[in-house]
Amino acid sequence: MRVAIFSDTHLGFKAFGREQESFENAEQAFGIALDNKADVILIAGDIFNEVTPSTDVLVGAFQLFSKAKTSKKDIKIGVSSKKQVIEEIVAGIPIILIHGNHEFRGKDYTNVLHLYSKSGFAFYLHAETAVLEKGNEKLAVHALGGVPEQKALDALKLWNPKPVESAVNILLLHQNFKEFSPVEDEMVATLSLDDLPNGFDLIASGHLHWTVKQKLGKTTFLLAGSTICTQMKKVEQENRKGVHLFETQAKTIEFIPLPVQRNLFYHKISFEEAKPEQVIHKIHEAIEKDLKEGNALPPLIRLKLVGNLSKGISLSDIDLKAVEEKFRGKAIMSVSKEFSTTAFKKKIAELRQIQQSKQSISSIGLSILEKNLKETDFNDAFEVKRIFDLLAEDETDKVSEILSRRKK
Ligand SMILES: [Mn+2]
Numbered sequence: 001m002r003v004a005i006f007s008d009t010h011l012g013f014k015a016f017g018r019e020q021e022s023f024e025n026a027e028q029a030f031g032i033a034l035d036n037k038a039d040v041i042l043i044a045g046d047i048f049n050e051v052t053p054s055t056d057v058l059v060g061a062f063q064l065f066s067k068a069k070t071s072k073k074d075i076k077i078g079v080s081s082k083k084q085v086i087e088e089i090v091a092g093i094p095i096i097l098i099h100g101n102h103e104f105r106g107k108d109y110t111n112v113l114h115l116y117s118k119s120g121f122a123f124y125l126h127a128e129t130a131v132l133e134k135g136n137e138k139l140a141v142h143a144l145g146g147v148p149e150q151k152a153l154d155a156l157k158l159w160n161p162k163p164v165e166s167a168v169n170i171l172l173l174h175q176n177f178k179e180f181s182p183v184e185d186e187m188v189a190t191l192s193l194d195d196l197p198n199g200f201d202l203i204a205s206g207h208l209h210w211t212v213k214q215k216l217g218k219t220t221f222l223l224a225g226s227t228i229c230t231q232m233k234k235v236e237q238e239n240r241k242g243v244h245l246f247e248t249q250a251k252t253i254e255f256i257p258l259p260v261q262r263n264l265f266y267h268k269i270s271f272e273e274a275k276p277e278q279v280i281h282k283i284h285e286a287i288e289k290d291l292k293e294g295n296a297l298p299p300l301i302r303l304k305l306v307g308n309l310s311k312g313i314s315l316s317d318i319d320l321k322a323v324e325e326k327f328r329g330k331a332i333m334s335v336s337k338e339f340s341t342t343a344f345k346k347k348i349a350e351l352r353q354i355q356q357s358k359q360s361i362s363s364i365g366l367s368i369l370e371k372n373l374k375e376t377d378f379n380d381a382f383e384v385k386r387i388f389d390l391l392a393e394d395e396t397d398k399v400s401e402i403l404s405r406r407k408k
Contacts, residue, residue: 001132001139003170003246004033007044007206008100008226011064012057014049015230016332021262022049023060025227025241028258030067032243034093036256040132040139041068041093044206044224045100045146045174048112058115065121068093076133077123095122096130099145100174100206127159131167138167139248142200146174146207153190156197163199168248171197173205180208180223193221202246202253210239213253220253227258232302232334234266262332263299265290271307271339276317279305283323287331303335315339362392 009026033041048057069092077094097113105111117124125143132139142161152175163169176189193216196203204222210233211225227241242257267286271279283303290301309317315337324333350371354364366388373384382403390399 001039001134001137001168001248002037003040003042003139003248004029004036004038005042005044005204005222005224005244005246006033006227006242007174007204007224008046008209008228008230009043010046010049010102010226010228010230011061012049012053013228013230016334018332022228023064025258025261026064028260029227029243030064032256032258033245034067034071036245038093038245039134040141041095042141042170042172042204043095043097044172044204045098046102046206046226047097047100048103049230051103051105051112053112058112061116062119062121065095065116068095069121077130094132096141096143096172097122097124098126098143098172098174098206099124101146101148104146104148125172127155129161129164131164137248138164140164140167140169141172142169143172144174149176149189149191150186151190152176153195156191156195161197168251169200169202170246171200171203173203174207175205176207177205180212196221201248201251204244209233210235211242211244211255213255220251222253229262229264229300232264232266232300234268234302237264237266260297262297263290263294264302265293265299266302266304268304268306271305271309273308273310274313275310276313276319279309279318280320280323283320283335284326287323287327287333291327291330298329298331301331301333303333305335305337305339307339309339362388365392 006029009022009029011022011026013022030041047061050057053061071092097116099111099113103112111124113122113124116122123130125141126145128143130141130143132141140163144156144159144161147155161171175191178184178189178192181189196216196219198217198219200219202220202222203216204224206224208223209226209229209231210223212221212223214221222244224244225239225241229236229241240257241261242255245254245256246252269282269286271282286303287301290299318337320335327333354367359367366385369388370384387399387402
């Protein structure tokens with residue numbers, strides 16, 4: 001059998017005026033699956049961008065799924081879970097779905113994916129196994145929808161899927177993995193590749209929007225990646241969006257990229273005491289270069305600006321309106337200004353110096369006051385230590401009396 005796998009279509013994603021892109025890309029993905037004569041289509045979660053998609057988006061998904069339903073091919077599929085055993089012959093090419101974190105809802109609510117399984121357009125599985133038969137070949141798809149990351153390890157252990165004997169076995173997930181996460185935090189990932197069960201031919205996960213394929217013993221592990229770029233992560237820059245075709249007999253995976261897709265360019269530009277016009281110039285330069293390399297679709301350009309600005313220049317002095325205007329319709333820009341200000345750096349350095357000299361709290365306070373006064377035109381107008389001690393004792397009336405006496 002030939003299995004088409006893709007993920008994270010995020011139907012209904014519409015940031016930056018890209019309303020049609022999730023559908024255009026998903027349509028290409030279905031096209032690749034059908035043109036290459038896939039026997040089954042697996043989508044590993046985040047099919048929709050919202051928990052409760054708009055009617056337009058729901059109808060759009062019905063249109064997409066119906067392409068597979070009306071494709072001529074009869075395959076036998078049986079779904080078994082603790083709750084039910086369904087055996088049926090489906091018309092067309094079966095689509096198996098799991099929910100992602102974007103569709104995830106608590107027990108008390110019906111998930112949007114139920115709509116497509118109840119109407120016979122797809123099989124929505126959660127902690128269930130579907131067995132597909134074509135001639136005398138068997139394929140078992142074990143599927144677990146996305147669960148909150150801190151519960152993922154427990155959920156997988158509790159479900160404890162076992163490969164079906166005499167079948168090719170695929171495990172489908174929608175989770176993060178410690179190996180692909182820059183931070184160690186159980187809210188971000190509890191699963192590690194070592195926790196994955198043995199005996200499966202292929203373990204494919206959605207959620208992370210880039211593709212990774214690697215061997216775990218005899219098992220092939222696949223991050224399916226998304227069909228649309230929603231976050232402009234650096235790792236997505238060299239990573240094309242597309243469909244994976246898994247051959248169950250040869251156990252090979254072929255990746256077919258979507259023929260039409262936006263380029264993503266990621267830049268981290270660092271500055272040293274920069275003036276606004278220098279920052280703007282660098283941004284122009286980067287975008288012009290990207291546009292030369294691009295294809296017909298306006299590219300996504302992510303600019304991360306770091307370092308520091310020259311003295312007295314603040315973030316609001318970097319006005320990007322003219323740049324945005326110039327490249328409107330030619331590029332989709334996202335700029336993050338992450339400058340650290342010189343003044344702030346100086347303060348940190350001073351505090352560190354004082355802390356290292358291990359002074360008492362009150363003497364630290366006095367030295368900060370003295371330092372700050374030196375930067376004004378105070379010119380030793382009063383006795384600093386005396387005023388400081390009076391303030392420490394809450395003698396504010398006396399302090400204001402001394403200070404106003406000075407003025408006269
Ligand atoms: Mn996603």
